[in-house]
Amino acid sequence: MATYNTLEQRILEKIRQLPPEKVIEVEDFIDFLNQRNADLSLTLAATKLAEPAWEKIWDNPEDAAYDDL
Secondary structure, X not given: OOXXXXXXXXXXXXXXXXXXXXXXHHHHHHHHHHHHHHXXXXXXXXHHHHHHHHHHHHOOHHHHHHHHO
């Protein structure tokens, strides 16, 4: 298994071989991956924050019949 530094070096070498317009595409893709990761983190944080409020709504005697479905 390659170490992180070895992997980083291989990626850098491959990027250096690309024409400038492809390097821009690589950068755009990296930005996309970072944004997707940030969006997922934000969604998970918002979900965790909302759980106590939803628990009060879901955990009640009127809805108990639906718990076993």
